[in-house]
Amino acid sequence: MIRQERTWWISSTMLWRNMDSSCKSIHWYCIPFLSFSFWILDHWLVTEQVDETTGDLAGGRYYSKDAIAAITLGMYTNAAYVAPARALPLWDGPPTRSGEMVLNMDWGGFVNSHLPISKFDAELDAESSDPACRAFEKLISGMYLGEIVRRVLLRMAQETALFGDSVPEKLRVSYMLRSPDMAAMHQDTSEDRQVVNEKLQEIFGISDSTPFAREVVADVCDIVAERAARLAGAGVVAIVKKLDRIKNKRSVIIVEGGLYEHYRVFRNYLHSSIWEMLGSELSDNVVIEHSHGGSGAGALFMAASKVDDMSSPEERDVLGS
Numbered sequence: 001m002i003r004q005e006r007t008w009w010i011s012s013t014m015l016w017r018n019m020d021s022s023c024k025s026i027h028w029y030c031i032p033f034l035s036f037s038f039w040i041l042d043h044w045l046v047t048e049q050v051d052e053t054t055g056d057l058a059g060g061r062y063y064s065k066d067a068i069a070a071i072t073l074g075m076y077t078n079a080a081y082v083a084p085a086r087a088l089p090l091w092d093g094p095p096t097r098s099g100e101m102v103l104n105m106d107w108g109g110f111v112n113s114h115l116p117i118s119k120f121d122a123e124l125d126a127e128s129s130d131p132a133c134r135a136f137e138k139l140i141s142g143m144y145l146g147e148i149v150r151r152v153l154l155r156m157a158q159e160t161a162l163f164g165d166s167v168p169e170k171l172r173v174s175y176m177l178r179s180p181d182m183a184a185m186h187q188d189t190s191e192d193r194q195v196v197n198e199k200l201q202e203i204f205g206i207s208d209s210t211p212f213a214r215e216v217v218a219d220v221c222d223i224v225a226e227r228a229a230r231l232a233g234a235g236v237v238a239i240v241k242k243l244d245r246i247k248n249k250r251s252v253i254i255v256e257g258g259l260y261e262h263y264r265v266f267r268n269y270l271h272s273s274i275w276e277m278l279g280s281e282l283s284d285n286v287v288i289e290h291s292h293g294g295s296g297a298g299a300l301f302m303a304a305s306k307v308d309d310m311s312s313p314e315e316r317d318v319l320g321s
Contacts, residue, residue: 060254074257108137146177186221233273256291
């Protein structure tokens, strides 16, 4: 059985002390949880329940002690990082053996007056199922990027006749454009943007788009994707700066999710934004790595670490400790 130095993993519910109560139900809806248990001696012996991002961090930490944070960039977004226990004054539980704790940031709920929220973002938020909540998530997660692009294209179609004299009816339908389709159009390098042409016809029923209109669509996708990637990069830099690791320590950031894994241009923008913010010399200290085995592996490692807590020597023998 795999053994790990035990670290306390703090549930994100602890952060709710400072959250608007109207957002709590949305938090549980958006963040999937993973649990692993071992069925031993006719009862549940070991169990761990963690959210996806914490599982990614646990997996990354198993492979490298330099892994200090994990970011999920997919249909939803979140971040978690490792911090010295003494830096978390609200924690009133027992001390940890390692002297460290993991803080689940739930950064999708971050709100700040300096966020670059456009009128399209404001309209999306007002019409969403959770208005005034999850502001950061609505700027950078895969669930919303395609919808932002659709709203921009709709306004352009209404005001500039981008797709002809009439506005395509399907362009008025919310969430018709998914982020994978947005990525396909954005990354289209074919002559005359043939992939963009095919997607416009398939999704919105636009069969007569001009080469100019297709270029505009690709440009809109580029602007929305770059903004999202740079905001995520700013979040990464903020975590590393908070932990005071930029100048003289190697920091590995574990990233998981379809936006990072499958959206090449988004991934490149994320990397380049970190380089720009830190400079060529300091950016070498921040290493972005794709998740090792996903969040499930990390949760399994955490469950295995609970072997040390078993009270019965016989139960330890069953697990091979």
